[in-house]
Amino acid sequence: MRVRDGGQGGRVTFFELFFDLVFVFAVTQLSHGLLQHLTWRGGFETLILLMAVWWAWMYTCWTTNWFDPDHPAVRIMLVGVMVAGLLMAATLPGAFGSRGIWFAVMYATIQVGRTIFVAWATRRHSLGNNFQRVLTWLSAASLLWIIGGLVDDPWKRALLWVAAIGVEQLAPWCGFLVPGLGRSSTTDWDIDGGHLAERCQLFVMIALGESVLVTGATLSGLEVDAAHVAAFASAFVGSVALWWIYFDHTAEVASERIAESDDPGRLGRSAYTFMHFPMVAGIIVGAVADEMVIAHPSGHVSGGMVAVALGGPLLFVAGHALFKRAVFGTLTVARVTTIVLLVALVPVAGLLTPLLLSLTSTLIISVLALWDVRAYQRTRREREAAALVLAEPDAPARA
Incomplete structure (x- = not known):
């Protein structure tokens, strides 16, 4: 089985889209779970579970970037991940209750099982040591997940699972350092940047869907x-408006940027693996607010309503700002202003009805989307004018 060459311009396959259906179900489970437990504790538990779902999908995304998902062996591995993923998603509502061990075991099966497969497949490849390091870190994290699943106290379980997430979060930044096996550099992660960007764009579409x-x-x-x-x-x-902010211009240009980068692994780690998470979380949280507002457009605005109605778009805009910062090296004033306006709404949100709060939040996000359209058109005109000058340097003189 051949490891794919980075930068080959591979497109997302139909089997990868089929694989994503499991995570459509997982996102639905998380959204409904947060709606039913709209408290600080419920939000904290949902965050932990969402991070697990995100890491299960993201590590698989990197795997199909390196390996052809249409290869029979890879397809069989992905089917196994789908089965475990479906069981994991089914146990999400009871993950902090009686089904905690089932959730933890299914998640560990996905992370460790998939990595054993790729470590074996690359045992004679230059990437072999990298996957052995990844297997070491994910095995340590999975042990914490399983121990947490065996603990009855929900808070102790949460702390153990937070520790597991900490291990998984720290690993890429440490280059999966393992004594005796060394560490990985982002330049070693020879990925197809365009493929990774497209996969993350599709997960954003799952959340928007x-x-x-x-x-x-x-x-x-x-x-x-x-x-x-x-x-x-x-x-x-x-x-x-959220779709417009992400897809109208930034997604395509960012995809081109990572595809042309000399170090696509660095952008894949920062801009896509990490910076996309708050955007996805923001969309899911916003969906909870939408359901609440449509069901009860008038009446009292609770603290939970404020948290999801403003926290959803705030998470999305903050994540998108960090994403643009990682890819383009700039932090736009428009996004900072939007965040400030959303935060400024918090003290007065209780004076509004749910409908008015939703309309105000939507207005702020829509203005950002329209601002992006205007800024993009202005930039495009400037580039076209510059290209015209370069093509005809004597044109002003002749005029």
Whole structure:
């Protein structure tokens, strides 16, 4: 089985899209779980579980970047990951209850089982030592996940799982350092940057798809009146604005940037593996707010409502700002301003109805999307003018 060459311009395969269906279910489970347990503790537990889901998907994404997902052996491995992933997703609602050990074992099976496969497949390849290091770190983290699943106390379980996440988060930044095996450099991770970017874009679409699904499904069970329709429209426009901010220009240019980079592994680690997580989390949290607002557009705004209605877009914009900073080296004033405006709404949010809070948040996000459109068009005109000058340097003189 051949390891794919980095930068070969491979496209996402149909089997990878089929694989993603498991994580559509996982995202739905997380969204509904947060809605049912909209407390600080519920939010903390959902964050832990979302990070597990993200890491299970992301490590598999890197694997299919190196290995052809249409190869029979890789497909069989991915089917195994899908089975474990489906079981993991099914146990998410009870992960901090009686199903904790099942969740932990399924997650460990995904992480360790997949890595054993790639470590064996690359045992005579230059990437072999890299995957042996990865296996060492993921095995240590998986042990913490399983021990946590065996602990009955939810808080002790949460602490052990946070420690496991800490190991997984630290590993890439340490180059998966293992005594005797050395450490990896991002230049060793010869990835297809375009493929990795496309995979992350598709996960953003999964999260946005959940948001749109929630919007339609919630309205379908309610009386159709002005308040419910206005809440529905606000939620839908908010989803469109998030799509616009991410996909209208930045996603394509960032994909080109990582594909052309001399060190795509560095951008793959920072911009895609880490910086996409807050964006995905923001969309999921925002979907919870959409469902609440559509179901109850008038009345009292609770603390939980404020947290999801403003926290969702705030997480997304902050994540997108960090993403642009990692790829382009700039932190745009428009995103900082948007974050400030969302934070400024917190003290007065309790004076509004859920519908007014949603409309205000959507307005702020929509203005950012429109600002991006304007900024992109201005930049494109400047580049076209510069290209014209370079093509005809004597044109001003002749004029």
